[in-house]
Amino acid sequence: MSVLEKEELMSAEINIEYHCKSLSDFQLKRILRAMAYRYSPPVTAYLSDVFITSECAVGIVFGHTEPGQFEQRADGHILQTSCIEHLKKVGRYWVITTEEGRFVLTSFKRGLGRASLRALIATMIKTT
Secondary structure, three states, X not given: OOHHHHHHHHHOOOOOOOOEOOOOHHHHHHHHHHHHOOOOOOOOEEEEEEEEEOOEXXXXXXXXXXXXXXXXXXXOEEEEOOOEEEXXXXXXXXXXXXXXEEEEEOOEOOOOXXXXXXXXXXXXXXXX
């Protein structure tokens, strides 16, 4: 094989990165408690260590109903939802509805999470 052919093969390589994070005992307890609750309609997944950015939720996904062909939404992976269309407090947890489904926010990122949720709530409330 010539050097040129080897270079062409090398340029055809694809690198896939998986972003994954393990959950703490606190986060796992919160997720298990949230999963024990019966939501109507059912939820798509549970998000932990959440913060809100650009009207989307970002967090560590757990229990996703459709983890994806390459497991990109499998437990412990970082997930960013599409834009939040609806926000509601159900029991002890916030539930968001997006184009992709319904997500339970089980815990918030320290220092940033709750403040970003309050900012989202402020923008969702219509003032006259």
